[in-house]
Amino acid sequence: MKYLKNVSTLEFDRNKCKKCLMCTVVCPHGVFKYENNEIKITDRDRCMECGACVNNCPYDAIKVNKGVGCAEAIIYSLLTGKEPKCGCCED
């Protein structure tokens, strides 16, 4: 299943990448792939902007506007101007 086309803010800087493969391990949607001695983005439409790759890239080669893809949280943020707050898993 894929979400909307061309919306992900994922950016990858090939020059900074040292091919440690961490991004290929942590991404829950297999967006990064190691192929022909090169890290590649396979399908950016699969990216859910969870930020796992950015957190774990030791060489600062990846950027993304990390967040939760939850309408309730984003409506809250659009209406109040505050950070998106997700009520569905609030304690």
Place this chain on the structure above:
Amino acid sequence: MNTNNNSCCSAEDKSNFSKYSESYVLTTKLTPLGFIPVISSKINFRDKLEHFKCRVSSFRNNYKIEPGLYALGTPDESSEVFVTANYKYTFDVLRKELNNFNCWILVLETGGINVWCAAGKGTFGTEELVEKIKETQLERLVSHKRLILPQLGAVGISAYEVENQSGFKVIYGPVKAEDIKSFIKNNYEAFENARRVKFPIWERIKVAPLELVPALKKFFYLSIVFLIFFGLRKEGIMFKDIYYIGLPMILLTFSALVSGAILVPVLLPFLPFRSFALKGCVTGLIAPLISLFCFSNFLLILFCWIFLPAVSSFTALLFTGTTTYTSPSGVTKELKIGLPIYIAGIVVCILILIIYKLSVLGVI
């Protein structure tokens, strides 16, 4: 030396820490860090009952467990350390999957929230993990420097930061605890398949009804408004109008809610469009089609064709919070286009109803 090692205090320890009295704690184990609770890998009836309650209380739960270190089996200084959240269900699944395995479990304080949600919020994060490693003095318990984390923890954890700050190397295990056994067998490498988050049909069926629960309260108030509004005549509240217009309208609204909250999640990959708002519109066409058989008044039918798909569409959009693949940029895009349309739709609906009522009352 830790003073807790004093045997005369061990009884007191048990009463001080609730974690020693929980049903999953079998006994305690004397380690260089003092007594550590040894837990069972069996899930009993009480655990199952709690899991059920966790589910029906729609993610809000207080089924927390005490953070800190636990022992499973008979671990020693070379045993692996698994890190998890202090949500009881997550903890239970992990200990169940680790049966016949000797290991340590380090539980982080995530406020009783599962790993993925907590990692998204940052409570299952680098800071908390490093703090727990220091607080528990983990380096005195194990002779190696490895931690095994669920892969989804990576949303909140930075492996290289953890290593910088604590000396412990983070190994990301599979997404699901059920793949841990093959992960261990495969030399602590997860198979490609176990690294992906999926959203299979049975999981969607399981979560779909939960989507309805928060909507029911609003639905109840709207139903009362409908009954009064449609029943109202010059002569007072008419039972006949309530029965022939108010009641069908309530049932149609409920079916629109079901199309958005249940049909969309269940049929997800089979519905056209990638947008949740549009998927909701598609399933939301069922209710207005039924309305053709309920009403003969043109205004009422027009109202149904605008109001019911909008209800279904918005409910479907709210389901993005439960899915495993929607991005914030995508949801923001849907909302920026959708919200003005929903608001305009509601205004038009209210106008239609006012015109309808005035005509029924014979004013126009």
